[in-house]
Amino acid sequence: MNVCIKKLMVWLSLWALVGSALAEPFAPGGAIGSQTDDGYNALGPVVEQPFEFPHNVHAGQMGINCMYCHTYARRSAVSGIPRLDKCMGCHKLIESVKDKPRIKKLFEYWDKKEPIPWKKVHDLPDFVRFNHERHIQRFYFREKRSIRETCGYCHGDVASMTTARRVKALSMGWCISCHQKEHLENASTTKTSNGPNDCWQCHK
Amino acid sequence: MSLSNLIKNWSSLRVRRPYEGQYKGKDYKWAMVIDLDACTGCNACTTACYAENNLPVVGKESFAKGQAMHWIRIERYWGPGDHMTEEFPQRGAQFLPMLCQQCEAAPCEVVCPVGATHHTPDGLNSQVYNRCIGSRYCSANCPYKVRYFNWWQYPERAWPNPLELQLNPDVTVRSKGVMEKCTFCVQRLTEAKNRARTENRLVADGEVTTACAQACPTSAITFGNLANEKSTVAKMWQAHQIKLASDVQEKDDTVRGYRIFEDLRTYPSIVYLEQVRDLEA
Numbered sequence: 001m002n003v004c005i006k007k008l009m010v011w012l013s014l015w016a017l018v019g020s021a022l023a024e025p026f027a028p029g030g031a032i033g034s035q036t037d038d039g040y041n042a043l044g045p046v047v048e049q050p051f052e053f054p055h056n057v058h059a060g061q062m063g064i065n066c067m068y069c070h071t072y073a074r075r076s077a078v079s080g081i082p083r084l085d086k087c088m089g090c091h092k093l094i095e096s097v098k099d100k101p102r103i104k105k106l107f108e109y110w111d112k113k114e115p116i117p118w119k120k121v122h123d124l125p126d127f128v129r130f131n132h133e134r135h136i137q138r139f140y141f142r143e144k145r146s147i148r149e150t151c152g153y154c155h156g157d158v159a160s161m162t163t164a165r166r167v168k169a170l171s172m173g174w175c176i177s178c179h180q181k182e183h184l185e186n187a188s189t190t191k192t193s194n195g196p197n198d199c200w201q202c203h204k
Numbered sequence: 205m206s207l208s209n210l211i212k213n214w215s216s217l218r219v220r221r222p223y224e225g226q227y228k229g230k231d232y233k234w235a236m237v238i239d240l241d242a243c244t245g246c247n248a249c250t251t252a253c254y255a256e257n258n259l260p261v262v263g264k265e266s267f268a269k270g271q272a273m274h275w276i277r278i279e280r281y282w283g284p285g286d287h288m289t290e291e292f293p294q295r296g297a298q299f300l301p302m303l304c305q306q307c308e309a310a311p312c313e314v315v316c317p318v319g320a321t322h323h324t325p326d327g328l329n330s331q332v333y334n335r336c337i338g339s340r341y342c343s344a345n346c347p348y349k350v351r352y353f354n355w356w357q358y359p360e361r362a363w364p365n366p367l368e369l370q371l372n373p374d375v376t377v378r379s380k381g382v383m384e385k386c387t388f389c390v391q392r393l394t395e396a397k398n399r400a401r402t403e404n405r406l407v408a409d410g411e412v413t414t415a416c417a418q419a420c421p422t423s424a425i426t427f428g429n430l431a432n433e434k435s436t437v438a439k440m441w442q443a444h445q446i447k448l449a450s451d452v453q454e455k456d457d458t459v460r461g462y463r464i465f466e467d468l469r470t471y472p473s474i475v476y477l478e479q480v481r482d483l484e485a
Contacts, residue, residue: 075402127334127376129394137402180209199322200330200390204376 043166047119051105052162059148060159066151073132073151074141081118084109121164122155129204144187153178175202222308222449222471227431231406232397233327233473234388235430235448236417237440238301240479241460242424245278245299252419256389258375260362266355273352275386276303276416298479301425303416304329304350304386305464305472308448312342312351312385320383326393327430327473331385338381347465351385354378388427389414409435430473446475 039046058064067073072080088110097103109116124130139150148159156167168174179195196202227233253259259273266272281298310329313321320335321342331351343351357380363371371377374391378384396412409428417425428437430448444461446453451469455461460478463471 077398125334129374129391131398133402134398180206198324198330199332199335200324200328200387201394203330203332203334204374204391204394 043169044123047121047163047165049119049163050117051102053118054102054162055158055164056160056162066147066158067136074136076133077129077131079132084115121166122170124170127203129202138183142186143184172202224447224449226308226449227327230325230431232325232393233430233448234306234393235327235428235437235441235473235475236306236388236414237426237437237444237461237475237477239424239426239477240298240300241477242422243278243299243301243479244422244424245280245297246421247278248419248421249276249301249416249425250274250278252415253386255370256372256375256415257387258371258377260358262356262358262362271353271355273354273358273384275350275352275384276301278302295481298481300476301416302348302350303474304388305348305470305474306386306388308471308473309469311345311347311468311470315341315345317341328388328390329385330390331383331387333376333378333382333384336382338383340383342383347468347470351383353383354380356380406432441475444475444477448473 058069059066066079069082069086070079071082072078084106087106091097091103091106098107106116135153136150139145139153140147148157151158154168154170155164158164179197182192182194185191185193253274253276254261257275259275262271262273279300279302281300282295306328308323308327310321310323313323313329316322317339318335318337320332320337322330322332324330338353340353343349343353359368359377359379372391374395392412392414393407396407400407400411407429409432413427414425417427426437426440428435430438430441432438441448441461444459445455446461446463448471451466451471453462453466460480461475462478463475466472
């Protein structure tokens with residue numbers, strides 16, 4: 001009898017483990033808030049930026065295309081963090097917000113002639129090769145989806161955040177789950193294909 | 205791999221290879237030709253490979269133990285004659301650059317217990333470092349002995365600060381306990397394919413080459429796409445009457461091309477052109 005219960009317990013705990021392992025990559029936003037002492041949450045390290053950049057104002061209220069600042073996304077593996085003169089190109093001319101604390105901070109860096117030390121939020125392991133160009137070319141330029149949707153697959157709805165944070169798992173199983181789906185090849189066709197299934201496409 | 209995907213794409217996933225016309229209509233099949241008549245054994249290819257692929261220099265002691273990490277090595281063969289007593293035999297040495305042959309039926313792939321090495325659609329034997337557990341079975345099964353194992357944590361030893369700044373960011377720095385091998389400079393291939401894809405075309409012949417082929421001063425190494433019949437490599441394979449999917453080549457005596465250990469039925473992707481020697485003199 002005792003053995004029987006023990007066996008049952010082992011099976012139950014095993015199933016619980018399997019269940020949690022399966023559920024984890026697709027965990028909803030609830031777990032994100034809980035941060036451990038070493039600066040990690042369920043999705044990876046929590047990154048503190050030098051100051052709060054309001055994506056919600058730029059991409060949300062103003063409706064600026066992500067690629068206006070993240071210029072390289074459409075033609076390179078990395079999307080790029082804009083240079084300070086990109087910020088200043090507009091903000092030199094926008095008088096109405098010049099007294100706001102965040103803009104003052106921006107001008108401080110400009111006067112010191114120093115770049116803003118932005119931290120990387122969506123940092124993949126070194127053995128992974130992710131290419132922005134391929135995804136942007138496919139979904140934004142060929143399939144003509146909106147930029148908010150295209151970038152949002154991996155970055156979440158950045159237009160509703162201030163500084164960007166990780167909201168997707170960015171794990172291999174999560175990538176594969178999308179690569180296995182059928183996607184339209186371009187906007188004017190019903191032909192579909194899925195993402196590459198070969199290790200060396202992403203691993204290097 | 206979900207079950208539905210497995211069932212749906214069964215025919216494409218259940219690969220039968222090699223067979224004649226396997227790459228017909230496919231975009232890429234990377235292959236190489238090495239002209240041994242042009243090779244001078246200068247080791248420029250090895251040096252280029254070290255620089256391109258973040259290979260650690262292991263030092264004299266490890267080298268003596270056979271732990272060197274050169275993905276491409278120059279093998280030296282002395283010709284006929286009493287080379288044990290003569291320091292420089294009359295005919296001199298013959299050189300043969302040995303690198304991963306990217307076999308179509310690779311002995312290394314089938315023995316990996318964790319599937320860290322597999323065949324890509326481009327016909328390369330891939331090695332996924334983060335999946336490798338270091339069983340070294342693949343190396344034991346490789347007839348060419350071109351797989352190299354990281355016996356030590358090399359990065360700190362081989363590239364002390366600030367030497368790590370010269371590492372290639374497109375290639376992983378391997379850590380202790382994983383197997384590694386020649387990749388045909390897959391980082392370059394990926395980059396070229398990406399560029400071509402955006403421009404809605406295929407990679408042109410000569411657009412991309414490996415580091416060893418690029419560095420070779422006598423152009424002994426030719427690299428290209430065998431699936432493209434007009435490429436230099438495909439023409440050379442044809443001229444030397446080598447067929448990818450056969451293990452006994454029916455060819456004239458006049459052509460120099462051969463593949464190493466063909467009788468083992470590994471179906472390598474590298475053709476060597478025999479050195480022309482005057483055996484009468």
